[in-house]
Each structure stands twice: as C-alpha cells, then as structure tokens.
Amino acid sequence: MSQIERVAIVGGNHGNELTGVHLVKKFQQYPNLINRASFETLALLGNLKAIEEGKRYIEKDLNRCFTNQGLQNPQLSSYEDMRAKAIQQILQPQNQPFVDVIVDLHSTTANMGLTLIFCDMHPFLLRLGAYLSSINPLVKVFINQESKEHGFLRSLCELGFVIEVGAVAQNVLNGELFQETEQLIYAVLDYFERCNQGNIPQTTNHLTLYKYIGTVDYPRSDAYGKRFLSAASRREGLPLRGEIQAMIHPQLQFRDYQPLHPGDPMFLTFEGKDILYEGASTVYPIFINEAAYYEKGIAMYLSQKQEEIV
Amino acid sequence: MSQIERVAIVGGNHGNELTGVHLVKKFQQYPNLINRASFETLALLGNLKAIEEGKRYIEKDLNRCFTNQGLQNPQLSSYEDMRAKAIQQILQPQNQPFVDVIVDLHSTTANMGLTLIFCDMHPFLLRLGAYLSSINPLVKVFINQESKEHGFLRSLCELGFVIEVGAVAQNVLNGELFQETEQLIYAVLDYFERCNQGNIPQTTNHLTLYKYIGTVDYPRSDAYGKRFLSAASRREGLPLRGEIQAMIHPQLQFRDYQPLHPGDPMFLTFEGKDILYEGASTVYPIFINEAAYYEKGIAMYLSQKQEEIV
Numbered sequence: 001m002s003q004i005e006r007v008a009i010v011g012g013n014h015g016n017e018l019t020g021v022h023l024v025k026k027f028q029q030y031p032n033l034i035n036r037a038s039f040e041t042l043a044l045l046g047n048l049k050a051i052e053e054g055k056r057y058i059e060k061d062l063n064r065c066f067t068n069q070g071l072q073n074p075q076l077s078s079y080e081d082m083r084a085k086a087i088q089q090i091l092q093p094q095n096q097p098f099v100d101v102i103v104d105l106h107s108t109t110a111n112m113g114l115t116l117i118f119c120d121m122h123p124f125l126l127r128l129g130a131y132l133s134s135i136n137p138l139v140k141v142f143i144n145q146e147s148k149e150h151g152f153l154r155s156l157c158e159l160g161f162v163i164e165v166g167a168v169a170q171n172v173l174n175g176e177l178f179q180e181t182e183q184l185i186y187a188v189l190d191y192f193e194r195c196n197q198g199n200i201p202q203t204t205n206h207l208t209l210y211k212y213i214g215t216v217d218y219p220r221s222d223a224y225g226k227r228f229l230s231a232a233s234r235r236e237g238l239p240l241r242g243e244i245q246a247m248i249h250p251q252l253q254f255r256d257y258q259p260l261h262p263g264d265p266m267f268l269t270f271e272g273k274d275i276l277y278e279g280a281s282t283v284y285p286i287f288i289n290e291a292a293y294y295e296k297g298i299a300m301y302l303s304q305k306q307e308e309i310v
Numbered sequence: 311m312s313q314i315e316r317v318a319i320v321g322g323n324h325g326n327e328l329t330g331v332h333l334v335k336k337f338q339q340y341p342n343l344i345n346r347a348s349f350e351t352l353a354l355l356g357n358l359k360a361i362e363e364g365k366r367y368i369e370k371d372l373n374r375c376f377t378n379q380g381l382q383n384p385q386l387s388s389y390e391d392m393r394a395k396a397i398q399q400i401l402q403p404q405n406q407p408f409v410d411v412i413v414d415l416h417s418t419t420a421n422m423g424l425t426l427i428f429c430d431m432h433p434f435l436l437r438l439g440a441y442l443s444s445i446n447p448l449v450k451v452f453i454n455q456e457s458k459e460h461g462f463l464r465s466l467c468e469l470g471f472v473i474e475v476g477a478v479a480q481n482v483l484n485g486e487l488f489q490e491t492e493q494l495i496y497a498v499l500d501y502f503e504r505c506n507q508g509n510i511p512q513t514t515n516h517l518t519l520y521k522y523i524g525t526v527d528y529p530r531s532d533a534y535g536k537r538f539l540s541a542a543s544r545r546e547g548l549p550l551r552g553e554i555q556a557m558i559h560p561q562l563q564f565r566d567y568q569p570l571h572p573g574d575p576m577f578l579t580f581e582g583k584d585i586l587y588e589g590a591s592t593v594y595p596i597f598i599n600e601a602a603y604y605e606k607g608i609a610m611y612l613s614q615k616q617e618e619i620v
Contacts, residue, residue, distance in 0.1 A: 025553075026580045054605070109479040169419040169479035171601040175557040175578045243335075247485040268485045270336045291481040295364070 004192045007041040008091055008099040009034060009185065013063045013106065013153055014292070015050025016170040019178050020105025023185070036189055038196035042099065044090065046153065049079055054171050056292055063104075067151035084153075091156050101159040103188060104152075105181065108166035109291045110300075111254040113138040114184050117162035119154065120145055125161060126310040127200070130207035131191055138180065140257055142286060142303060144212040167254060170291055207310050210257065210284055210303035217297045218244040219267055219275060241297055246275055248289045248299060256286045259305075267299070314502045317351040318401055318409040319344060319495065323373045323416065323463055324602070325360025326480040329488050330415025333495070346499055348506035352409065354400065356463065359389055364481050366602050373414075377461035394463075401466050412467040413498065415491065418476035419601045420610075421564040423448040424494050427472035429464065430455055435471060436620040437510070440517035441501055448490065450567055452596060452613060454522040477564060480601055517620050520567065520594055520613035527607040528554040529577055529585060551607055556585055558599045558609060566596045569615075577609070 009027060011020030027034045027043035034041040045051060047062045058079045065084035070076055091099050116132065118125045121143060129141040142164075154160030165181050168174040194201055220242035246267035252260065259282045260266070267275035277283075285300040287293060319337060321330030337344045337353035344351040355361060357372045368389045375394035380386055401409050426442065428435045431453060439451040452474075464470030475491050478484040504511055530552035556577035562570065569592045570576070577585035587593075595610040597603060 022557075022580060109482050167479075169477075169601050170481070171604065172419050172479075172599055173554075173557040174560075174599075175563060176560040178557060178580075179560075179578075179582070244483075247332075247483040247488060250484075250486040250489075253485060268489075270332060270488075272489070289482055289484075291479050294481065 003196050004039050004100045006099045007034075007039060007101040007103065007189065007192065008044055008157075009041060009103045009105065010044050010046050010087075010153060011105045012048075012051045013046035013104055014056045014061075015047045015052070016054055016056050017105075017107040018171060018173045019107045019165055019168065019181055021045065021051055022173060022178065023105060023182060026182075034185070034189060036193040036196075038193055039100075041189065042090075044087070046087065046104075047080065047083060049083075056170070063153055064151045066153050066155055067149065070151060084151075087153065088156060097157065099157060101192065102154050102157040102161070103185065104154045104160065104162045105185075106162055106164045107168050107177070108164055108287060109169060110287045110289055111167040111256045112164055112286055113140055113166070113257075114180060115140045115142050115162075115164040115286070117142050117144060117154075117164055119143075119152070119160070122159065123310065124159060126207055126209075126308065128188070128191060129209065130204055130310045131201055132184065132187055133207065134203040135187065136180075136184065139184065141207060141209040142212070143209055146212055205309050207308045209306050209308055210286065211306055213283060213302040213304055215298045215301050216266075216285075217241075218294070218299045219246045219269070220244055241295075244294070245269055249274065252285065252288060252300075254288070256288050257284055259283075260285050260302075313506050314349050314410045316409045317344075317349060317411040317413065317499065317502065318354055318467075319351060319413045319415065320354050320356050320397075320463060321415045322358075322361045323356035323414055324366045324371075325357045325362070326364055326366050327415075327417040328481060328483045329417045329475055329478065329491055331355065331361055332483060332488065333415060333492055336492075344495070344499060346503040346506075348503055349410075351499065352400075354397070356397065356414075357390065357393060359393075366480070373463055374461045376463050376465055377459065380461060397463065398466060407467065409467060410469060411502065412464050412470035413495065414462075414464045414470065414472045415495075416472055416474045417478050417487070418474055418597060419479060420597045420599055421477040421566045422474055422596060423450055423476070423567075424490060425450045425452050425472075425474040425596070427452045427454060427464075427474055429453075429462070429470070432469065433620065434469065436517055436519075436618065438498070438501060439519065440514055440620045441511055442494065442497055443517065444513040445497065446490075446494065449494065451517060451519040452522070452611075453519055456522055515619050517618045519616050519618055520596065521616055523593060523612040523614055525608045525611050526576075526595075527551075528604070528609045529556045529579070530554055551605075554604070555579055559584065562595065562598060562610075564598070566598050567594055569593075570595050570612075 011024030024043045050057050060080045062080040065080050116129050133139040165177050222242050246269040249265040249268045251265050260277050261282050264277050265274045266277040283302040284305050288300045321334030334353045360367050370390045372390040375390050443449040475487050532552050556579040559575040559578045561575050570587050571592050574587050575584045576587040593612040594615050598610045
C-alpha cells in the first residue's frame with residue numbers, strides 16, 4: 001500500500017441527510033480538524049440544490065449518477081447528472097485519481113448504528129473495518145459487491161466507502177449520532193496517518209462482516225391497480241409499483257443486524273395479519289424501513305454474517 | 311351536548327405523514343370499522359398531491375390554509391389553497407357545519423406518543439381526553455389556544471382536534487404506532503357512540519394537560535450571513551433565517567413531556583458546547599426536533615403541566 005496523500009469527505013450526497021451536511025460544513029469551517037501531518041483532506045458538499053431544498057434529490061438520485069456511461073454522456077442534463085460531472089472534475093480531474101480515499105457520509109431511518117459500506121473485500125478496507133469495530137462496538141461492516149455498477153459516488157475511487165448512520169429521521173439532526181460520526185471520522189483519519197507513518201494500529205485481525213444477499217420489497221397490490229404513481233418513479237423511469245399492503249413487522253422494526261430465522265414475522269398487513277420470513281436459512285436484515293427505499297421497492301436488505309481473518 | 315351525527319377522519323393533511331394516510335385508506339376500504347350505530351364517519355385524504363409525491367406539501371402547508379380570509383379569497387390559487395377550499399366544501403358545504411367532529415391525523419419525528427391537540431378547553435373534549443388518557447397512559451393532552459387563527463384544518467369545526475403520533479420518521483410507517491393510533495381512533499368513536507346513547511363512560515374526572523407557552527428556535531447565525539434560503543421559505547414568504555448553529559441536546563432528545571429545569575442542557579453546538587435552558591421555571595418541552603419545524607424556526611414547543619378536574 002502506497003501513501004495516502006489526499007482524502008475526500010463528502011456530505012449531503014443526499015440533501016435530507018443532515019448529519020453529513022453539517023459535519024462537512026464544520027470541517028470546511030475548521031479544516032485543521034481533518035488535515036493530518038502526512039495528508040490533506042477535502043470536505044465537499046454533494047447535492048447542493050437538494051441540501052438547500054431539504055430533499056434527497058431534485059430530479060434523480062445523485063448517488064446513482066456516477067456510472068462511467070453517465071459521466072461521459074454529454075446529453076444528460078438533469079441537475080444531478082451535471083453535479084455528478086462537477087464532482088468528478090474535483091475528485092478525478094482529467095480522469096486521473098486525485099484523492100486516494102472517499103468517505104461518503106449518509107444517514108438512514110434504519111437502526112444501523114455506524115455502518116461502513118464497502119464495495120468489495122479490499123484488504124486495506126477490511127483491516128480498517130476490523131480496527132474501527134474493535135475500538136467501537138457500534139461499528140458494523142457491510143459488504144455490497146453487487147453495488148459496483150450502480151453509479152455510487154464512492155466508486156470514483158478504489159478506496160471509496162460509505163459511513164451510514166442511524167436511526168435518524170430525514171431532515172433531522174441527532175446530536176448523539178453527529179458526535180459519534182465525527183469521532184469515527186477522526187478515528188479513520190488517525191488510522192490513515194499511522195498507516196502513512198508505517199505504524200498501523202494492531203488491535204485485532206478478526207472482523208465480523210455482513211455480506212449482501214439481496215433485497216426484499218413490501219408486499220404490494222397489483223401495479224395496475226395502483227392509483228398513484230410517485231413523481232419520483234415517473235422521473236426516474238422506475239418500474240410501476242403497486243401500493244404497499246403491509247408494514248415492517250413491529251418485532252423486526254429497528255432490529256437491523258439481528259438474526260431473522262425462518263418462520264419469524266417479517267411484515268404486518270394493514271389488516272393486522274403477520275407475514276413470516278419463509279427463507280430456508282437465517283439471515284441478517286439491514287436497512288429495515290429506510291424511508292428513501294419505499295420508492296425503490298426495498299423494505300430491507302438481507303445479509304449473511306461472516307467471520308473473517310484480515 | 312346534542313347528538314353527534316357525523317364525524318370526519320382526515321389523514322395526509324401532510325403528505326409525508328404515512329400513519330394517517332394508510333389508516334384513512336384502510337377506513338375507506340372497510341367503512342364498517344369507523345361507522346357506529348348512531349352516527350356515520352367520513353374518511354378523507356387531505357393533501358392528495360403531496361401524498362402522491364411523498365412530501366409535506368407542494369407549494370405551502372395545507373394545514374395553515376384554513377383561515378376564513380384564505381378560504382374566501384378567490385385570488386389564492388396555489389394547489390393547497392384550492393385543496394383547502396375543496397375540503398371545506400366537503401366538511402362545511404354552504405358554510406354550514408356538516409360534520410360535528412374532525413379528527414385530523416398527524417405524525418411527528420418527536421417522541422410524543424399519542425397526543426391529542428385541542429384548540430381550547432372545550433369541556434366535551436377535556437372529558438374525552440380524561441377518558442382516553444385513563445385507559446391508555448401513552449395518551450397525552452396538549453392545549454394550544456394560540457392556534458385558533460393559524461388556519462388549521464381542525465378549526466373548521468368546534469370539536470376539531472389532532473391526533474399527533476410519534477416518534478416516527480417522515481415517509482415511514484411504524485407498525486406499532488399504526489396499530490396504537492388505530493385503536494385510539496376506535497376508542498374515540500366508541501366514546502362518541504356511548505355519549506349519543508346517554509351512557510358516557512365514567513372512569514375519572516382527573517386530567518393532566520400540557521398548555522402551550524411558546525416556541526423556541528435553534529440558535530442561528532445572523533440571517534444576513536445565511537448562504538441558503540430554503541425554497542419553502544421563499545414560497546411561503548417565511549422570514550429569512552440564519553443557519554442553525556446547534557442541535558437538540560442529546561440529553562433532551564426524545565424526552566418530550568419530561569420536565570426541563572432551569573440550567574438543564576437544551577442545545578449542543580456543532581463545536582460541542584452545551585447551551586442551557588435559562589428560563590425561570592420548569593417547563594415541559596414537546597415537538598422536540600420535529601423535522602418539519604426547522605424551516606418554521608421551531609426547535610421545540612414549551613408547555614406547562616396542569617392538573618384539571620373535568
């Protein structure tokens with residue numbers, strides 16, 4: 001691993017996720033908090049217009065706009081497509097890597113504590129995850145290898161990852177999560193600093209991680225019977241979805257990273273009927289009841305738990 | 311008290327408060343759930359377009375559009391002004407009361423349990439509040455007498471009141487709160503039925519209520535130094551506000567209806583400094599950290615606790 005020379009911290013990739021927005025504003029005001037002796041750190045706001053409007057996005061999800069195809073297509077002219085190109089110009093001028101690490105700050109209405117989301121099993125990231133989760137039990141590591149072609153901002157960089165904190169409502173600041181996220185960022189930066197100095201913190205070589213299996217949608221009515229097609233679906237050309245017929249089951253709500261066994265209740269219909277998990281094996285749901293995922297047809301992600309020596 | 315002949319239940323007055331939206335859809339599908347032998351009940355969706363878009367409102371807050379002045383002004387043509395007039399035509403055709411009670415269903419990111427909000431100390435409503443809070447300790451009663459001129463939907467009717475449930479994020483359904491709200495509505499309707507039969511449930515004549523004192527804004531920077539003016543502020547002509555400089559203090563977060571004593575921490579600045587409550591007497595904050603109130607300049611309501619014989 002060569003030296004880390006430049007790190008980018010991005011907040012407000014989604015405009016209604018205030019933790020990252022206000023952390024980045026703080027870092028822009030006090031850059032010494034995030035610079036270290038051996039590298040410099042850039043603090044950047046993502047979706048400026050959406051932040052101003054208190055929305056996730058204006059026309060389409062910015063954090064799906066960073067595909068090679070999209071970035072190279074001069075026809076795409078939505079606000080988010082333009083903003084994605086502008087962010088790429090900052091982080092990859094002339095298509096050359098300018099930053100070695102991207103830390104993309106998100107928040108969720110699901111009870112995910114402090115989750116690190118990696119796109120792959122990069123050994124450097126896994127060791128970082130092992131270190132951070134050893135010093136803070138709130139830290140979890142989720143690996144989503146399916147996410148490479150989705151156009152996430154973090155894909156601009158080999159060492160790009162997300163910090164996803166929750167549970168917190170959209171357009172709300174939670175003081176405790178704000179401070180925990182801030183401390184986690186400092187721990188990340190201090191780790192990089194020690195790596196650069198050849199003095200990698202050795203705490204544990206053991207890492208519990210959660211690997212993406214798939215997503216589960218809410219039970220829905222026939223799409224053709226749907227009275228409302230959300231504006232976002234129309235804009236993004238998302239598939240027509242029926243109306244939801246059930247809610248996350250109260251026994252599953254806020255239980256991210258807890259085992260879900262075959263036969264456990266998963267949904268509760270509006271009529272009060274339980275819908276059980278019918279899979280063959282125990283899974284670990286996350287992103288349970290994330291507000292922004294209703295329109296994406298996702299009630300939760302399922303993951304498998306795995307122990308790793310890193 | 312004369313007979314109750316017609317009750318209206320409104321959901322989705324704010325389009326991103328899903329509990330009320332889906333309860334009303336359920337009641338529209340199964341009207342027998344809300345009709346009673348001695349009266350009929352109307353289930354009505356409020357801000358149709360905002361529900362479709364998953365927003366609180368499209369152009370302005372519908373639940374501020376029910377002033378006499380606004381309803382009688384043919385110049386007002388925003389979606390919400392038009393929708394307010396349409397709802398008035400349903401609930402007050404020819405300006406005559408058509409319904410005897412309006413139950414307006416809301417949800418909040420504050421931890422308000424099941425709160426009944428009344429505009430005044432109407433003895434019938436106070437007795438209803440005493441009954442409901444005696445059978446369910448989650449039920450709280452908040453009296454906001456300042457609210458009469460604010461153009462709330464509930465002001466269309468002498469016996470109009472709000473059921474405000476939380477904590478739940480915007481655009482999220484919480485199964486437990488959904489079921490608790492549903493049961494509360496049935497208890498309200500059953501109470502009316504027994505009143506009509508001259509058989510008013512006698513459980514207690516004692517009521518704990520919380521009375522509006524005022525609101526507290528977040529500490530903010532000078533408005534003139536503000537870089538962003540929210541779109542909503544521009545649209546609604548809300549006063550220019552500076553950027554917030556502090557968050558709800560972690561020790562106050564989710565502690566709605568708990569006493570706040572002089573000297574208790576109230577806010578936490580982004581730099582980590584506590585800001586204390588400097589009032590002279592103990593108060594009871596509610597609507598703590600409601601997402602929709604950031605743009606209204608409200609970090610919380612303050613109330614005083616009062617015991618009443620009804």
